[in-house]
Amino acid sequence: MGTTTAERPSGFEQSGFDAFTALCPSRRLLDTIGDKWVSLAIVALGLRGPLRYSELASQIEGVSQKMLTQSLRKMERDGLLTRTVTPSVPVRTDYELTPLGQTLLPVLAHLKEWAEDHMAEVDEARTAYDSKV
């Protein structure tokens, strides 16, 4: 726990200030799930199990072919999902979350929880801020 002041949420003191370097784990996680298509793909795969490329593309609205492929490759490289190519004609490719990738679902659920609990306050603050400027 905090060595300085009480009332500080635990979890940040131990690692010191490596959160302020580019290579810190938290930073890299945010870089990953902060990617719009990455997080959407994780949620889609988490909800519906394995999906084909075209299924992902149709469910994640607005994603370009290039960005979807790019995001999926990055996730595969990071071990978050598996990519299974069936060399039929035409080709079939299935994507599925790995156990590691599945551990991100609760994390995203926490984000969702905060968002649903507090985003209305953000909107109010934003409206108030804009109205007086």
Place this chain on the structure above:
Amino acid sequence: MGTTTAERPSGFEQSGFDAFTALCPSRRLLDTIGDKWVSLAIVALGLRGPLRYSELASQIEGVSQKMLTQSLRKMERDGLLTRTVTPSVPVRTDYELTPLGQTLLPVLAHLKEWAEDHMAEVDEARTAYDSKV
């Protein structure tokens, strides 16, 4: 393309995840804390209490003055922190997390926890992926 109505398959609403529209709260939260300087500023203010502009600038290594100001303004607008200007000579400006902003600290702590628990696996997966390609 813009904000066309999402034509996603039925069933997402039930699941609780509505992440496939651009305006969904979770999406907006990720847009906020996905911002490198925003999350770093929140952590810095959470750890060390109120800080002056120059203190934030020195603690968040590598941030440009423009981006720091821009991020802080956005956070103020969203009600995540307060900006207090003391019209002395020279001017003094203090930034402090609001109660709303403080509620983000546990969320970021969760992210940090996942990162510390699993980022090593990501690195292994990444190394394995790179070595066989």
Place this chain on the structure above:
DNA sequence: CGGGATCCCCCGCGATACTG
């Protein structure tokens, strides 16, 4: 069907200079 390769545009961001 599931991409890879290419072109190109936009704007986010840094650097710099100036002000209250």
Place this chain on the structure above:
DNA sequence: CAGTATCGCGGGGGATCCCG
């Protein structure tokens, strides 16, 4: 000290074409 204003570029990402 804590910003604002302006310029310039680099690269992220969409659009398009093509291929196995």
